[in-house]
Amino acid sequence: MLDIIGIGLGPFDLGLAALLTKQPEIKSLFFEQKGSFNWHKSMILPHTTLQVSFMADLVTLIDPTSPYSFLNYLHTQHRLLKFYFLEDYAIYRQEYNLYCQWVAQQLDSLVFDARVTNVARVQSDDPNLQGFEVTVCEHGETNLYTAKNIVVGTGSKPTLPPFLYALAQQNPQRCMHTADYANNFDLDQIARSDQLPKVLVLGSGQSSAEVYRALFERQLNEHDAPRFQLDWMTRSAGFFPMEYAPLGLEHFSPAYIDYFHSLKTPTKVNVVAKQDLLHKGIGFPTIVDIYHKLYERSIGNQPTYSSITSNCELLAAEFDPDNPNMIRLDLRQHEQDVAFTAKYDCIIAGTGYKDGLPACLNTLLADIEYDEFGQPKINRNYTLSYKDPSHNSKNTGKIFVQNQETHTHGVGAGDLGLGAYRSGCIINQLAGKSVYDTQSLQVFQTFGSG
Numbered sequence: 001m002l003d004i005i006g007i008g009l010g011p012f013d014l015g016l017a018a019l020l021t022k023q024p025e026i027k028s029l030f031f032e033q034k035g036s037f038n039w040h041k042s043m044i045l046p047h048t049t050l051q052v053s054f055m056a057d058l059v060t061l062i063d064p065t066s067p068y069s070f071l072n073y074l075h076t077q078h079r080l081l082k083f084y085f086l087e088d089y090a091i092y093r094q095e096y097n098l099y100c101q102w103v104a105q106q107l108d109s110l111v112f113d114a115r116v117t118n119v120a121r122v123q124s125d126d127p128n129l130q131g132f133e134v135t136v137c138e139h140g141e142t143n144l145y146t147a148k149n150i151v152v153g154t155g156s157k158p159t160l161p162p163f164l165y166a167l168a169q170q171n172p173q174r175c176m177h178t179a180d181y182a183n184n185f186d187l188d189q190i191a192r193s194d195q196l197p198k199v200l201v202l203g204s205g206q207s208s209a210e211v212y213r214a215l216f217e218r219q220l221n222e223h224d225a226p227r228f229q230l231d232w233m234t235r236s237a238g239f240f241p242m243e244y245a246p247l248g249l250e251h252f253s254p255a256y257i258d259y260f261h262s263l264k265t266p267t268k269v270n271v272v273a274k275q276d277l278l279h280k281g282i283g284f285p286t287i288v289d290i291y292h293k294l295y296e297r298s299i300g301n302q303p304t305y306s307s308i309t310s311n312c313e314l315l316a317a318e319f320d321p322d323n324p325n326m327i328r329l330d331l332r333q334h335e336q337d338v339a340f341t342a343k344y345d346c347i348i349a350g351t352g353y354k355d356g357l358p359a360c361l362n363t364l365l366a367d368i369e370y371d372e373f374g375q376p377k378i379n380r381n382y383t384l385s386y387k388d389p390s391h392n393s394k395n396t397g398k399i400f401v402q403n404q405e406t407h408t409h410g411v412g413a414g415d416l417g418l419g420a421y422r423s424g425c426i427i428n429q430l431a432g433k434s435v436y437d438t439q440s441l442q443v444f445q446t447f448g449s450g
Contacts, residue, residue, distance in 0.1 A: 001129065001131060001146045001147060001148060002027045002028060002029055002145060002146065002147040002148070003026045003027045003028060003147065003148050003149065003430055004026070004027075004028045004147055004148065004149045004150065004151055004400075004430060005028070005029055005030070005031065005116075005132070005134050005145060005147040005149075005150050005151070006028065006029070006030030006031065006150070006151045006153055007030075007031060007116045007119075007134075007150060007151070007152050007153065007154060007358060007360065008031075008032060008033075008152065008153040008154035008155060008358070009030055009031075009032035009034075009037060009104070009110060009112075009153065010039060010153055010154075010155045010402075010403070011039060011058060011100060011416060011419060012153050012155075012402035012403055012419045012422070012423070013030050013151060013153030013402060014030075014037065014058055014100055014103060014104060014107075014110075015058035015059055015419050015420055015423050016030075016151065016153070016402070016423040016426060016427070017030050017107050017109050017110060018058050018059055018066065018068040018103050018107060019058075019059055019062065019063060019066065019068075019420070019423050019424065019427055019436070020109065020427060021068075021107065022063075022066075022435075023427060023430075023431055023435060025431075026427070026430050026431060028109050029109055029110075029111060029145065029147075030109055030110050030111065030153075031111050031114040031115070031116050031134075031136055031138070032110065032111070032112050032113075032114060033113070033114065033115035033116075034112060034113070035112050035113045036101070036104075036112055037097075037100055037101050037104040037110075037112075038097065038101075039096070039097050039100055040093070040097075040179070041097070041182075042179055042180060042181065042182040042183045043093070043178070043179060043181070043182065043207060043210070044093050044094050044097060044182070045093075045181075045182065045210050045211070045213075045214045046214060046217070047213070047289070048092070048093040048094075048210050049090035049091060049092050049093060049283075049285075050090055050091045050093060050096055050416065051090075051206060051242060051283050052090075052415065052416050052417055053089040053090070053417070054070050054071070054083075054089055054090070054091050055070075055089075055417065056415070056416040056417030056419075057069055057070035057091075057099070057416075057420075058070075058100070058103060058419070058420065059420050059423075060420065061417055061418075061420045061421060061441060062420040062421050062423065062424035062436050062437075062438070062441075063420070063424070063436060068103045068106070070091065070096075070099055073099045073102050073103075076102075077102075090285075111136075111138060113138070113139050114136050114137070114138040114139070115136065115137045116134055116135070116136050116358070116360045117135045117136065117137055117142075117360055118134075118135040118360050118363065119132050119133070119134050119135075119150060119360050119361055119363065119364060120132065120133045120135075120363050120364070121133075121363075121364065121367075121397070122146060130148070130394070130396045130397050131146060131147050131148040131149065131396050131397055132146065132147050132148075132149075132150055132397070133145070133146050134146070134147060134150065135360075148395075148396040148397070148398075149396060149397065149398040149399070149400065149430065150398075150399055150400070151399075151400035151401070151402060151426060152357060152358065152361070152399065152400065152401045152402065152404065153402040153403070154357075154358045155403055156353035156354055156355050156356070156403060156404075156414065157353060157354055157356060158177040158178075158179040158180070158352075158353055159177075159351060159352055159353060159354040160177055160349055160351050161314070161349075161351060163316050163317045163318070164314075164317055164347065164349055164351070167317060167318070167319065167327060167347075170319070171319075172184045173185070173186055173189040173190065173346070174189075174190060174325070174327060174345065174346050174347070175317075175327060175346070175347045175349075176347075176348055176349070177348075177349055177350075177351065178201075178203070178207040178208055178210075178211045178348055178349065178350040179207070179353075181211050181214070181348050185215075185346070185348065187218075187227060187228065190228075190325075190345040190346045192325075192345065196226060196227070196228055196229050196305075197227075197228045197229070197345035197346065198228065198229045198231065198343070198344045198345050198346075199215060199228050199229065199230050199231070199344065199345065199346045199347075199348070200231045200232075200233060200329075200342075200344040200346070200347045200348070201215065201230070201231070201232045201233070201348050201349075201350070202233055202234065202314060202347060202348070202349040202350060202351065203234055203349060203350030203351060203352075204234035204236045204238070204239045204240070204281075204282065204310070204350075205280045205281065205282065205350050205352070206242070206280075206281070206282050206283055206286065207350045208232070208234070208282075208348075208350030209239070209282040209283075209286045209287065209290065210286065211348055211350065212230070212232045212290065213286065213289065213290050213293070215228075215230050215348075216230060216290070216293055216294075216306065217293070219305060219306070220305075226305040228305075228345075229305055229306070230305060230306045231306065231307045231308075231309070231344075232306070232307070232308045232309070233308075233309045233310075233312050233314075233331075234309075234310050234311075234312070235310075235311070235312060235313035235314070235334070236310060236311075237310060237311060238310045239282060239287065239308065239310065240277060240281050240282070241277075241281050241282055241283065241284040241287055242277055242278070242279070242280070242281030242282060242283055242284070243277045243278050243281065244283075244284065247444075247445060248278060250443040250444065250445045251275070251278055251410065251411055251412065252278075252411070252412040252415045252417060252418055253412070253418075253441060253443045254418075254421060254438065254439075254441050255442070255443050255445070255446075255447055256410055256412065256443075256445075256447050257380075257409050257410055257412060257418075258380070258447075259447035259448045260408075260409060260410035260447075261380050261408060261409055261410075262448070265371045265372060265373065265407075266372075268407060268408070268410075269373065269407070271410075272406060272407065272410070272411065275411050278411050279411045279414065279415070280352075294306070311333055311334055311335050311336075312331050312332070312333050312334075313331065313332050313334055314329055314330075314331055315330045315331060315332055315339075316329070316330040317329050317330070317347070320343060323343075325345065326343045326344065326345060327343065327344050327345070327346075327347055328341060328342075328343050329341060329342045329343070329344065329347075355403070355404045355405075355406060355407075356404075357376065357401075357404065361399070364399070367386055367387055367388070367391070368384050368385065368386065368387070368399075369384075369385040369386060369387050371407075373407075375407045375408075376404075377408065378401060378404070378405045378407075378408040378409065379392065380409075381425060381429060382400050382401055382402070382405065382409075382422055382425060382426060383398045383399060383400055383401070384399040384401060395432070398429070400426050402419070402422060402423075403419075421438060421441055424436030424437075424438050425438050
C-alpha cells in the first residue's frame, strides 16, 4: 500500500513529488491524464512572465537546499549568469514551464497518460490497511492501486458565463476563454470580405491583458493596415494593476492563512470578494507595455484601431439571427445605467477560473462536510473535513487538496510561492514528524487582534 497517491500534476503536486524525494520511506505515485507536463501551455504567449518572484518555484520557500530549485535548473542549463545579469525577479512563463518539465523528467513517482477514474474507501479493521482504492486508466489499461491517503492537485478550471459557454460550444473559433486563445483563435476563420472583423477581449485581469497585447502586436499587416478592429472591455471600474507592495504581499503567508481560516464562513466570503487586486489585477509592467504600444501607434495622431472601455457589463450574448457569424451582445454601462448592444466576430473572455473537486471523488463526497454556501469544508492542515469527526483525527484516509481552498484559507491558495509551504505541511503529516520547518516563513504584520 502506498502512503499517498496524487491526482493531477500541476506545479503544486509536482512540487510535492519533488520534495518527497528527500523522504524515500514515504511511498507515493502521482497520476496525470496528459501525456507530459505542460503548465497553461495555451497561455505561454510572447513576453509573458509569472507574476511572482523566481523564489516562488516548486521548492525554495520550504527547502532552499533542494536540487529541484529554479536556480539549480539555471545552473544545470548554463544560464545562471545570464539570469543574474537580467536583474529581474520574474521568470518568463516559457522558461518556468521548461523548468517544471526538467523537474518532472527526474522523478520516478510521476505517471503520465494516466487518468484516475474512481476513488473508493478501503474498509478494514486494521488501521494500517485503511485508505483508498484508486482506479487508474493507465496507458489505455485499467489498474488498481491502494494508498493510505490521496492528494488532489487537479487545479481550477476555466469558466465562462452560461450564455458565452453556449456560444463557445457551438463555435470555439468565435467565442472562447482566454485559456483557449492560443489554440482556438484563427484570424482566417473570422475574416470578412466586406469589412474588418471585430475582436473583443473581455476582462481586466492578467490573462485578458496578455491576450489583448498579443492581438495588438499582430493586428497590423506588413503595410501597417489593420487586419481587424480590436476592443477591450471590462465590467470593473478600470484596468488596475495588481497590488504588489510588500505589505499587501504579506497576505500570501502562513500567518494570514491562520487568521483567515479562523474567520466565520460568511465573513470569509465577504473578505475574498474585496481582495481581487491581490491576485486578479494586471501586472504593472504589462499595463505599462500596453500603454507604450498604444502611444507608439498613435504617433502623428494615427488611428490605433482599438478601444478600451471600463464599467461595461455583459448581460447576454447570442449569434445574430441576421448574421450567424456575428455575436450580438447586450451590455450595460452600470455607472451611467445605460443599456446598449454591440456586434463582434470573435469574443475572447477572461472570465476567471473555478475551483472544483474532480469527478473521480464522487463516491466519497457523501462523507465530506460542506459549509452553508455548499463549499467543502477544508481543515487548516489542507484535508477535506469528514462529517464523522473520528475520521479527521486518523493518520490515514486523509484527502489533501492543493489549490482548492481559497474559500477556507484565503487568496494564497493558488499562489505559486505558498505551494512549497503547503507541500511541507502535507509531508510533515505523512512523515508523522517535522521534516520541513513550516514556522520559518514569518512576516511583519499581525493579522487580527491576537
